[in-house]
Amino acid sequence: MKKIPLQVHIALALLVAGLLLLLPAHLKSYGIYMLSYWLVFIIATMGLNLTVGYAGQKSLGHAAFFGMGAYTVAIVMKAGLSFWLGLPLAALLCFLVGIVLGFPALRVQTIYLAFATLGFNTAIWLVMRNEEWLTGGTFGINNIARPAFLGWSLEGNLAYYYFILGTTLVMGLLLWGLLRSPWGKAFTALRDNPIRAESLGINTRSYTLLSFAIGAAYAGVAGALFASLVQFIEPAPFAVNASIMMYLMVVVGGPGYFLGPVLGAAVGVVLPEWLRFAQAWYLFAFGSAVVLLMIWLPDGLLSIPDRLRAKRLARDASAARAANAQRMGAKA
Amino acid sequence: MNHAQHSRATGAPVLKVSGLKKAYGAIQAVGGVSFEVMPGEIFGVIGPNGSGKTTLFNSMLGQITPDAGTIELNGQDVTQLGPLELNRRGVGRTFQTLQVFGKMTVRDNLIVAAQEHQGSMFSRIFAPGDSGLGAKADALIDQFRIRHVADKKAGELSYGQQKLVDIAMAFMSEPDLVLLDEPCAGVNPSLVGGISTLLKQLNQNPQMGKHSSFVVIEHNMDFVMDLCHRIMVMVEGQVMAMGTPAEIRANKQVLDAYLGS
Numbered sequence: 001m002k003k004i005p006l007q008v009h010i011a012l013a014l015l016v017a018g019l020l021l022l023l024p025a026h027l028k029s030y031g032i033y034m035l036s037y038w039l040v041f042i043i044a045t046m047g048l049n050l051t052v053g054y055a056g057q058k059s060l061g062h063a064a065f066f067g068m069g070a071y072t073v074a075i076v077m078k079a080g081l082s083f084w085l086g087l088p089l090a091a092l093l094c095f096l097v098g099i100v101l102g103f104p105a106l107r108v109q110t111i112y113l114a115f116a117t118l119g120f121n122t123a124i125w126l127v128m129r130n131e132e133w134l135t136g137g138t139f140g141i142n143n144i145a146r147p148a149f150l151g152w153s154l155e156g157n158l159a160y161y162y163f164i165l166g167t168t169l170v171m172g173l174l175l176w177g178l179l180r181s182p183w184g185k186a187f188t189a190l191r192d193n194p195i196r197a198e199s200l201g202i203n204t205r206s207y208t209l210l211s212f213a214i215g216a217a218y219a220g221v222a223g224a225l226f227a228s229l230v231q232f233i234e235p236a237p238f239a240v241n242a243s244i245m246m247y248l249m250v251v252v253g254g255p256g257y258f259l260g261p262v263l264g265a266a267v268g269v270v271l272p273e274w275l276r277f278a279q280a281w282y283l284f285a286f287g288s289a290v291v292l293l294m295i296w297l298p299d300g301l302l303s304i305p306d307r308l309r310a311k312r313l314a315r316d317a318s319a320a321r322a323a324n325a326q327r328m329g330a331k332a
Numbered sequence: 333m334n335h336a337q338h339s340r341a342t343g344a345p346v347l348k349v350s351g352l353k354k355a356y357g358a359i360q361a362v363g364g365v366s367f368e369v370m371p372g373e374i375f376g377v378i379g380p381n382g383s384g385k386t387t388l389f390n391s392m393l394g395q396i397t398p399d400a401g402t403i404e405l406n407g408q409d410v411t412q413l414g415p416l417e418l419n420r421r422g423v424g425r426t427f428q429t430l431q432v433f434g435k436m437t438v439r440d441n442l443i444v445a446a447q448e449h450q451g452s453m454f455s456r457i458f459a460p461g462d463s464g465l466g467a468k469a470d471a472l473i474d475q476f477r478i479r480h481v482a483d484k485k486a487g488e489l490s491y492g493q494q495k496l497v498d499i500a501m502a503f504m505s506e507p508d509l510v511l512l513d514e515p516c517a518g519v520n521p522s523l524v525g526g527i528s529t530l531l532k533q534l535n536q537n538p539q540m541g542k543h544s545s546f547v548v549i550e551h552n553m554d555f556v557m558d559l560c561h562r563i564m565v566m567v568e569g570q571v572m573a574m575g576t577p578a579e580i581r582a583n584k585q586v587l588d589a590y591l592g593s
Contacts, residue, residue, distance in 0.1 A: 182456040182463045185444040189433050196431040199393070201419035201448035201505065256435075313488065 047218025056191025067238025069223025098216025254300025434487025
C-alpha cells in the first residue's frame with residue numbers, strides 16, 4: 001500500500017473544513033445542536049485518548065471531569081462572573097483533580113485502576129446530586145448564559161457552534177503539538193513498556209500523573225462548553241454510564257490514533273440519532289453495531305489502514321520466503 | 333569534573349560492589365558478593381542457573397533492594413536508588429527478553445532512549461520531536477547496520493533485529509556503565525559474532541570520547557571468553573573465581589563446577 005500523498009491529506013482536510021464551516025448554515029437548529037454536541041465530545045475524548053490511548057492508563061471517571069467543568073462554569077456564571085473566568089478555572093480545577101486521580105494509577109493497573117476511577121466518578125456524581133447549595137442537586141442549574149467573544153454575541157446556535165468549532169481546532173492543535181514533542185514519545189513508551197521506559201530515565205510517575213491531568217483538563221474545557229451549549233445542567237449526564245460511553249468512543253475510534261475521537265464521538269453521538277428510525281430497536285441496533293465493531297476491529301476504526309498494511313506485509317514476506325525456498329531447491 | 337570523569341582520570345572503579353547480600357526467605361540468593369569494574373572494562377558474570385546472577389543484576393539496577401552491602405557508582409553510594417535515578421547517573425541496560433517499544437519506529441526507539449537526558453521535563457514540551465538526537469540515532473543505526481529498517485515499527489522486526497535495537501537503545505544516552513543481560517539469548521550464531529564486534533566497538537567508542545564499562549551476564553562461553561577482560565564465576569550465591577578469561581579457563585574448580593571439559 002502506497003503512502004497517501006500530502007496533497008490528498010490537504011484536499012481532504014479542506015473538504016472537511018469546508019463542510020464544517022458551510023454545512024451548519026443550511027441545517028435546522030437541532031442539526032446545529034447535534035454538530036456542536038459532537039464537537040464537545042471530540043474535545044472530551046481527545047483528552048481521554050491521551051490518558052487511555054497514548055499513555056495506556058484505564059479511566060472510567062472521565063465524565064466526572066466533564067461534569068466538574070460544566071458545573072464550574074455554571075456556578076461561576078451564576079455568581080455573576082464571566083464565562084472567560086470560568087473556562088480556564090474549569091480546566092485548571094480538572095487538571096489538579098486529575099493529578100490526584102492519577103495517584104491510584106501509580107499503584108494499580110488494568111481493571112483495578114478502572115474500578116478506582118469508576119469509584120471516583122460515583123463520588124463526584126454524588127457530590128453533584130447531594131450538595132444542593134452548590135450544584136442545585138437534582139434540580140440542577142438552569143439559564144446558563146452563552147458568552148460573547150470580542151464583542152461578538154455567541155447567544156445564537158450558529159454563532160456558538162462556530163465558537164466550539166474554533167475551540168476544538170485550538171485544543172486539537174495543542175494536543176498535536178504535545179504528541180509531536182518528546183512528551184508524546186514518553187507517553188507512548190509508558191504505554192508500551194513502563195519497565196523499559198523507566199530504565200531509560202523516563203519518569204513514569206510524572207508522565208502517568210500528567211496523562212490523567214491533561215486528559216482531565218480537556219474534559220473540563222469540554223464540560224464548560226457543554227454547560228453553555230445546553231444551558232441547563234443536572235447530574236445525570238455526568239454519571240458512570242457517560243464515562244463508559246466516552247471510553248467506548250475512544251475504543252471505537254481507535255485508541256492512540258489522533259483522529260480516533262473524531263470518529264468515535266461520531267459513533268457515540270451521531271449514530272444513535274441516525275438509528276432513531278428504528279424507534280424502540282435503536283438501542284439494540286446500536287449495541288449490535290458496537291459488538292460487531294469490537295469483534296472485527298478491536299483497535300478501532302482507524303486501525304483499518306494498519307491492518308491492511310500488516311496483511312500486505314505478511315503476504316509479501318510469505319511470497320519472498322516461497323521464492324527463496326524455490327531458489328534453494330533449484331540450487332540443490 | 334563530574335564523578336564519572338573523576339573515575340576515569342584517577343583510575344578509580346566505575347562500579348564497586350561490596351558485601352552484597354540478598355535472601356528470599358531461607359534461600360540466600362546472593363551471599364556477600366564483592367567486585368569492582370574499572371573504567372573501560374568489560375566484566376563478565378557467569379554461573380549455572382540459580383547461582384544468583386540475576387539477583388545480583390537486579391540489585392545493581394535498583395529493581396530490588398539488597399539486604400546488606402553497598403553499590404557505588406563512580407564513588408557515589410547508589411545502593412538505594414531505583415532504575416530511573418541510576419539511568420540519570422549514567423547506567424544503561426539491556427534486557428534478557430526483548431523490551432523495545434513495538435509501536436514506535438526503530439529511530440524513535442533510539443530517540444526516546446536518550447531524550448530524557450536533554451533539558452528539563454518542562455523544556456521538553458517545546459523541544460523538537462527528535463529532541464535534537466536525530467543525528468546521533470542515525471549514527472547508531474548505521475553502526476548497528478539497521479538502516480533498512482530504521483523507519484519500520486520495532487514490533488514488526490525479526491527477533492535478531494529487535495535484539496540489536498534493544499542493545500543500541502542502551503547506548504543512546506552515552507552511559508558510563510552498561511549492564512547487558514544475556515545479549516546473545518535466542519540469537520542465531522552468525523549474529524552472536526556481530527554483537528560481539530559491536531560491543532567491542534562501543535567499548536572503545538571514539539564518538540563518546542570515553543571508554544564505557546560493561547557488565548555482561550551470558551551463558552554463551554565463547555562469546556564471554558572473547559569479549560570480556562575479566563570474568564567472575566558465581567555458584568550458589570558466592571564468588572567461586574574471578575580473573576581473566578585465560579585464568580578462568582584454567583581454573584580446575586570452575587571447570588568441575590561449571591565449564592566442564
